[in-house]
Amino acid sequence: MSIVRFKKLNIEAYKPGKSSIKKFRKIIKLSANESALGMSSRVKKAISSKGLNFFRYPDGKSKKLRSQIAKKFKCNKDRIICGAGSDEVIQMLCQLFLKPRDEVIVPQFSFLMYRIYAKIVGANVIYSRETNFKVSVSEIIKKVSKKTKIVFLANPNNPTGTYLTKFELIELRKKLRKNILLVVDDAYAEYMKNTDYKSGLDLFRNKQNVFILRTFSKIYGLSSLRVGWGYGSKKIIDALNIIKPPFNVNEVAQKAAVESLKDSKFISRSIKHNILYAKKLKNFLNKYDISSNKVSANFLLLNFTKCKFGARYIYKKLKSKGIILRSTEDGYKIRNMLRLTIGSKSENFKFMKEVEIIFKK
Ligand SMILES: Cc1ncc(COP(=O)(O)O)c(C=O)c1O
Structure with missing residues (x-):
């Protein structure tokens, strides 16, 4: 029997940052490096x-x-x-x-x-x-x-x-x-x-x-x-x-x-916002021994090597509160890290509040 054939692909398909969680109608998506201020x-x-x-x-x-x-x-x-x-x-x-x-x-x-x-x-x-x-x-x-x-x-x-x-x-x-x-x-x-x-x-x-x-x-x-x-x-x-x-x-x-x-004003506002919150989040996470790269783009790579909790645990805990970070295991094969996109003011504060709660327990 003849069948149509296509190329053998030894390729892992791209898995984007998650954008929904079951049971949550509204989520905080900090997983895809999108603009914190939306669009102009x-x-x-x-x-x-x-x-x-x-x-x-x-x-x-x-x-x-x-x-x-x-x-x-x-x-x-x-x-x-x-x-x-x-x-x-x-x-x-x-x-x-x-x-x-x-x-x-x-x-x-x-x-x-x-x-x-x-x-x-x-x-x-x-x-x-x-x-x-x-x-x-x-x-x-x-x-x-x-x-x-x-x-x-x-x-x-x-x-x-x-x-x-x-x-x-x-x-x-x-x-x-x-x-x-x-x-x-x-x-x-x-x-x-x-x-x-x-x-x-x-x-x-x-x-x-x-x-x-x-x-x-x-x-x-x-x-x-x-x-x-x-x-x-x-x-x-x-x-x-x-x-x-x-x-x-x-x-x-x-x-x-x-x-x-x-819209140069929107761009300037976005840059200011990003620097302000990237620094804030970086310093905040440092208190919990979660280290990250020097502030650069609109995301931080969080390193859990010295933290009392592992990346997977924090990922799950945040997810149960409707907050999504990017797993770096999928595709990138980086273990015990997470990528965090800088969000809007309210998203960043909600994120920090939930992290605080996780570490208080
Ligand atoms: C380094 C880099 N290049 C390109 C892209 C893709 O951008 P686009 O949405 O324009 O395809 C991304 C998106 O995450 C990226 O991080």
Whole structure:
């Protein structure tokens, strides 16, 4: 009997941060690094206007959005490609660059979609060791071989929250062979006020062998609309445009993204909020011997090694109160840690109150 056959996939599917708990109608979701302040009121207004109509296909080139991005970030609109989330841009990059058995280097504890999309097209994923949950330039260089095509890196990194300094990032690029594409994922760049940090876009916008990823899912608060962008050489962007699905970013997403870029006040408020509460939460958790990375993006990686309770126990206890953190065992394979997204003021206080109760018992 003949049957339809498909590829054998030795891939673990992406498991997103949980977003519901049985028996809870309303939960506190601190598991997906979404915006603590929701989305800007300016965006809400724009997408609830009567002007919207869905019977036409969206602009497949995202022209207005690319122009607005170019204006805001002082870059060239012809070197921008928009995707249904930066996720889709990662997928397109893998399709464009990788043949079966090519090699891709990703740090040991990095964002999972790099390895997933690379494996789907048959590439071999090589993991570079991290030092104390921080990406190591020398460990990446050690893994380079003749077959290396791409090095993927999120800076700051998810889920560890650590980052390469400006100088380390420059060093990494210098040490990589010229025909290896360095992909710097700036997903959390807007949150970063650390003086030794510079975004991939700021450092490498004119480099032919660096590709930058950006997203509207984090500080801009548009996760659900799925919109992100990539910045690369004109040659790479032109080739990506050949494989890009024709209408990949819907009209609402394009409109919302354009408006979100105009609301600088909302962005400043989000940054302030994040720094204030990331510090507060970090200090608070320290009292219970739960340590975490230096404040960077809109999340903290909590380490329970010195704590009297383990990560799993705390995860369960919080879950029973309707609060969800991100397990780092799923996918990332990091034991006895949890990733905590910085929430709204009330969410953060509720979280702290529940932690206090757990430790009082
Ligand atoms: C480092 C990193 N890159 C990309 C993404 C995905 O973003 P998008 O929603 O634009 O696909 C995430 C989301 O968690 C992330 O942490």
